[in-house]
Amino acid sequence: MVAPLPVRRFRTRRIYHPAMRDLVPMFVAIAVMFAVVRVARRRRDSRHAGARTVRLAVDDAGVTRELADGRVEHLAWERLVSVEVVCTPVKTADGASAFALLAQDDGTGCLVPLGTGLDVEALSGLAARRGIRVESILDAARHRPPHRRMVWAGDPA
Numbered sequence: 001m002v003a004p005l006p007v008r009r010f011r012t013r014r015i016y017h018p019a020m021r022d023l024v025p026m027f028v029a030i031a032v033m034f035a036v037v038r039v040a041r042r043r044r045d046s047r048h049a050g051a052r053t054v055r056l057a058v059d060d061a062g063v064t065r066e067l068a069d070g071r072v073e074h075l076a077w078e079r080l081v082s083v084e085v086v087c088t089p090v091k092t093a094d095g096a097s098a099f100a101l102l103a104q105d106d107g108t109g110c111l112v113p114l115g116t117g118l119d120v121e122a123l124s125g126l127a128a129r130r131g132i133r134v135e136s137i138l139d140a141a142r143h144r145p146p147h148r149r150m151v152w153a154g155d156p157a
Helices: 018-050 120-127 134-141
Strands: 053-058 062-067 072-076 080-087 098-104 109-114 147-153
Touching: 053 120, 062 109, 072 098, 080 134, 098 120, 098 134, 109 134, 120 134, 134 147
Parallel strands: none
Antiparallel strands: 053 062, 062 072, 072 109, 080 098, 080 147, 098 109
């Protein structure tokens, strides 16, 4: 019978510079900070994507806006009481730097992003209403942000 060979254990030498021991917690803190920022950015992006306009339908009855997260905004033309334009320094989920707030007499309404191509039918629908000038809406949308202007207010029904 053959005797087992002796196991030779290697001793590893760890050479740490004192400055390295101070840098390790800093690297860990930086890694945690990047992870927190990344998670926050993903949450913001998912909320932002849910607010994107999927469909903006305009007909003789009013305006309907469907959002990516399933919400629906609706405005009936006969209940329209105000049109307000808001210019924002941060672009909306649709990429608009201005939007029109169309309000009904019950406090609800519809948001229409301006300058994205979705607004053409809504603006033509507004132009058909008495007393609303599309030029004033477009002028208000060109204002430097942040800015908010009431461009039309009618009588509540």
